[in-house]
Amino acid sequence: xxxxxxxxxxxxxxxxxxxxxxxxxxxxxxxxxxxxxxxxxxxxxxxxxxxxxxxxxxxxxxxxxxxxxxxxxxxxxxxxxxxxxxxxxxxxxxxxxxxxxxxxxxxxxxxxxxxxxxxxxxxxxxxxxxxxxxxxxxxxxxxxxxxxxxxxxxxxxxxxxxxxxxxxxxxxxxxxxxxxxxxxxxxxxxxxxxxxxxxxxxxxxxxxxxxxxxxxxxxxxxxxxxxxxxxxxxxxxxxxxxxxxxxxxxxxxxxxxxxxxxxxxxxxxxxxxxxxxxxxxxxxxxxxxxxxxxxxxxxxxxxxxxxxxxxxxxxxxxxxxxxxxxxxxxxxxxxxxxxxxxxxxxxxxxxxxxxxxxxxxxxxxxxxxxxxxxxxxxxxxxxxxxxxx
Amino acid sequence: xxxxxxxxxxxxxxxxxxxxxxxxxxxxxxxxxxxxxxxxxxxxxxxxxxxxxxxxxxxxxxxxxxxxxxxxxxxxxxxxxxxxxxxxxxxxxxxxxxxxxxxxxxxxxxxxxxxxxxxxxxxxxxxxxxxxxxxxxxxxxxxxxxxxxxxxxxxxxxxxxxxxxxxxxxxxxxxxxxxxxxxxxxxxxxxxxxxxxxxxxxxxxxxxxxxxxxxxxxxxxxxxxxxxxxxxxxxxxxxxxxxxxxxxxxxxxxxxxxxxxxxxxxxxxxxxxxxxxxxxxxx
Numbered sequence: 001x002x003x004x005x006x007x008x009x010x011x012x013x014x015x016x017x018x019x020x021x022x023x024x025x026x027x028x029x030x031x032x033x034x035x036x037x038x039x040x041x042x043x044x045x046x047x048x049x050x051x052x053x054x055x056x057x058x059x060x061x062x063x064x065x066x067x068x069x070x071x072x073x074x075x076x077x078x079x080x081x082x083x084x085x086x087x088x089x090x091x092x093x094x095x096x097x098x099x100x101x102x103x104x105x106x107x108x109x110x111x112x113x114x115x116x117x118x119x120x121x122x123x124x125x126x127x128x129x130x131x132x133x134x135x136x137x138x139x140x141x142x143x144x145x146x147x148x149x150x151x152x153x154x155x156x157x158x159x160x161x162x163x164x165x166x167x168x169x170x171x172x173x174x175x176x177x178x179x180x181x182x183x184x185x186x187x188x189x190x191x192x193x194x195x196x197x198x199x200x201x202x203x204x205x206x207x208x209x210x211x212x213x214x215x216x217x218x219x220x221x222x223x224x225x226x227x228x229x230x231x232x233x234x235x236x237x238x239x240x241x242x243x244x245x246x247x248x249x250x251x252x253x254x255x256x257x258x259x260x261x262x263x264x265x266x267x268x269x270x271x272x273x274x275x276x277x278x279x280x281x282x283x284x285x286x287x288x289x290x291x292x293x294x295x296x297x298x299x300x301x302x303x304x305x306x307x308x309x310x311x312x313x314x315x316x317x318x319x320x321x322x323x324x325x326x327x328x329x330x331x332x333x334x335x336x337x338x339x340x341x342x343x344x345x346x347x348x349x350x351x352x353x354x355x356x357x358x359x360x361x362x363x364x365x366x367x368x369x370x371x372x373x374x375x376x377x378x379x380x381x382x383x384x385x386x387x388x389x
Numbered sequence: 390x391x392x393x394x395x396x397x398x399x400x401x402x403x404x405x406x407x408x409x410x411x412x413x414x415x416x417x418x419x420x421x422x423x424x425x426x427x428x429x430x431x432x433x434x435x436x437x438x439x440x441x442x443x444x445x446x447x448x449x450x451x452x453x454x455x456x457x458x459x460x461x462x463x464x465x466x467x468x469x470x471x472x473x474x475x476x477x478x479x480x481x482x483x484x485x486x487x488x489x490x491x492x493x494x495x496x497x498x499x500x501x502x503x504x505x506x507x508x509x510x511x512x513x514x515x516x517x518x519x520x521x522x523x524x525x526x527x528x529x530x531x532x533x534x535x536x537x538x539x540x541x542x543x544x545x546x547x548x549x550x551x552x553x554x555x556x557x558x559x560x561x562x563x564x565x566x567x568x569x570x571x572x573x574x575x576x577x578x579x580x581x582x583x584x585x586x587x588x589x590x591x592x593x594x595x596x597x598x599x600x601x602x603x604x605x606x607x608x609x610x611x612x613x614x615x616x617x618x619x620x621x622x623x624x625x626x627x628x629x630x631x632x633x634x635x636x637x638x639x640x641x642x643x644x645x646x647x648x649x650x651x652x653x654x655x656x657x658x659x660x661x662x663x664x665x666x667x668x669x670x671x672x
Contacts, residue, residue, distance in 0.1 A: 061478045063474070066500050069467075073477075079475075085479070103465050236461075237454065
């Protein structure tokens, strides 16, 4: 007997116990992702494994490419064929993807890249979580551009923010990164997968004009062009070269380059208020602010609670959006911050942005390298010192 | 009576983005011949160009994607086949033709070529082999003959070139052919055959590059290069691709491989149906 209910159930609505990588894969499927191209790499492999199993069930395509250069190229191709697409990798693979991340930026291709960060440089610490690719995700490809990057801090967020990545990517026609540390990805926690009807999904704008009147790279008022995908009769030409509104190369005209690059950056920057998400805990009267993202934000919350118990007015600002950097949030807390503490599992990356946007504030950085997350006591100690200073 | 203007319109111009012309290629370059053979094949087969995607990489012939009036993607250097794989598998209704150069497809993109051939992803790959990197001013590449002069082999090349038809057949292509730009009619027929066949199809076109590669190696004018091809090309269908190295004395042309094999998309579809049946049975 044919079990129709099972066949018609593309997402696994209900409560589950799973790891972050699996939750990310389920989030992708819930967001409508039907194409995954990837290359095995620790600690992101479980995403590929889950996608290989699950995409077949929802008429999607999983393909294991020959390397990450190819994986990134393939998801761009799939996106232009009209299918939401994703790849998942870690540091070394992310380095290889930078070339075609630039292509996705230039061609305004919606696509999602998951980077489960491990320790680098080079092969580094494959099995240990880190947060060392934050700057690479912002600046890794050549040229001037803007992207969006989100940092989950729980398995539930691995699910939720993967959906959010797809929605942002489709809205702004920009490659969007889920920038997770290896610990959050390998954590096992409870995840609630809502029913399909209650999940908000966004699809790219389609052209409202006939092919003969369509200019594929002419922005609308929101600076984002409507996207005709292949096979719809629009006969779009897509190129990584500097191009005009028709999509045709104009490589020596300074104005075309100026207009294009400015718009590619501005379409993200000018929408910062719509994109940026942060969460604050006990910050109303706070004097010492911990600014954290990913797994260190969990130890930070414990540290802040401990500090409160000992009478220190501490608060936590958790960055969910890393790029565009939440400048306004930081500027706002700078006005009343006695000190800022930034724990990161790297040698100082987001702390540079915090310093840049919190001029005059005392900023203390707690580096954690080697594959061991911060202990709450380490953050608490920094908060205590900052409060005394 | 037709007016002068009507006569001057090329009958195949409807396949090209007229506003993009003139093209960037040098006088005597074989790329125009390849493009015209390609659009003639489209016309002969009455291909629905609305469902056609032309993909190319970087280099002189890479500009083809910008000239053909279909959906088209001019990708990063070497990545045409990888990107085309994504397009093809995401939308099985689209026909994919990759047109690119020897350096793009076989040096920086070599890995993608062999793996797409191995997987038998449905696409036609046409390689314009002009024995050098023309667009950057004539450096040696993966097909440059031994002892040839280029800007980066000023004392002659000491690298052994790829035999592309051997490489393609070893990697698993279901159709492998080689022609020179002199063999216009046969090339067009070959493209037509490839377009009608399923799987990973490869056509090498020995092109002419009189301005860059030709000049440095004293090959003479485009006409002289063509005459040379006429003299040394030997049509031999079904010959052993491993013995088809290009030499000064001989270029073996023709169809080397023409076999049937399930494509990646076909196998994927079959597998998906099997999985669903099993699940429906409660397995």
